[in-house]
Amino acid sequence: MTAWSPPGPRTRPHPEQPGMGANAAPGAVGELTHGPRIVVSPRSCTTNPLKHSAPLGGALAFMGLEGCLPLLHGSQGCTAFALVLMVRHFRESIPLQTTAMNEITTILGGLDTLEQALLTIRARAHPKVIGICTTGLTETRGEDFRGDLQIIRTRRPELADTALVLATTPDFAGGLQEGWGKAVTAIVEQLVEPSGLPVLPNQVNLLTPSHFSPSAMSRNGGTAPRRSAWSRSSCPIFPPRSTAICQRPGAASPWAARHWRTSAAWTAPP
CATH class of the missing domain: 3.40.50.1980 (Nitrogenase molybdenum iron protein domain)
Incomplete structure (x- = not known):
């Protein structure tokens, strides 16, 4: 007496698959009727195709x-x-x-x-x-x-x-x-015009890149750059303009443009 084995899953031919359907060859295996099916589209992805120039x-x-x-x-x-x-x-x-x-x-x-x-x-x-x-x-x-x-x-x-x-x-x-x-x-x-104020040797203004949002530079979101600046024994200042631009156009005040060069160095975005 042979051991009992469960029957395999039933299959049905896929009409779009080559060699299946009405012209299927004898013994050809079609698409599974149960479980998820992966559909691969031949078209290219066109999600937001504009170039960020x-x-x-x-x-x-x-x-x-x-x-x-x-x-x-x-x-x-x-x-x-x-x-x-x-x-x-x-x-x-x-x-x-x-x-x-x-x-x-x-x-x-x-x-x-x-x-x-x-x-x-x-x-x-x-x-x-x-x-x-x-x-x-x-x-x-x-x-x-x-x-x-x-x-x-x-x-x-x-x-x-x-x-x-x-x-x-x-x-x-x-x-x-x-x-x-x-x-x-x-x-x-x-x-920015020279202000004539004395240079603060332990102050560095950090200008954030364009992909930083205001929340990224908040107390919770901006801990990584702040710790990096403090590790160099300097006092970092994050101008509000560098983060408010990401929020909406015209949201920043002209505060940063007047005070960018009052530090020992200013770091421009890469």
């Missing part, structure tokens, strides 16, 4: 300044690409401006388009600061952006009450974090 990170940093409007020096497509992602994330209107360069201005140079964009922004919005982010189009051509801004300052004295901050953020060099770091560095170098 450097101009996007620079514009995000400029939007944290009070009374600042970011301006992308390039074509309309470069700005629209970043605008779609920011509107999808913040779910509100984003004041992202562009110089709208075309084929002719790309060949002849973007001085006139940059000048017209600055005059239009000042006449309509009256911002305190205009943050200019370069794009891959203008960076590939190799324009002298700082020289263009000096020419515009000379031509247009009405822009004297508006601060212009230039951040070189080409699309082909780095991503969102690199653009964020270059914009924050440009803000410190071009806007």
Whole structure:
């Protein structure tokens, strides 16, 4: 007498599987009728396919300044690409401006388009600061952006009450974090004036990266960087601007820009 063995699971042919169904070969094993079934889709994953470019990170940093409007020096497509992602994330209107360069201005140079964009922004919005982010189009051509801004300052004295901050953020060099770091560095170098106060040797200002939220820098969430700073026998200061930018545009006060260079050293984001 042979030992009893339980019957195997029943199978049925899968209509989409090759060699199954009506044309199945004799003895072919089909799909199990019981238990979970793994379905592999042949299509590519398209979840948030937009690229986090450097101009996007620079514009995000400029939007944290009070009374600042970011301006992308390039074509309309470069700005629209970043605008779609920011509107999808913040779910509100984003004041992202562009110089709208075309084929002719790309060949002849973007001085006139940059000048017209600055005059239009000042006449309509009256911002305190205009943050200019370069794009891959203008960076590939190799324009002298700082020289263009000096020419515009000379031509247009009405822009004297508006601060212009230039951040070189080409699309082909780095991503969102690199653009964020270059914009924050440009803000410190071009806007902050020496205060003349004595330097505090044991104080270091730490500027957090773009992916840090306000909760990450709170008492519970920011223990790791605080312990690291205290281990070097220094007094860390976390400017509110570096975390409030991540919360919503324009949420920070101008406190940090006035006090960034009162320490022995300031650490720009990577």
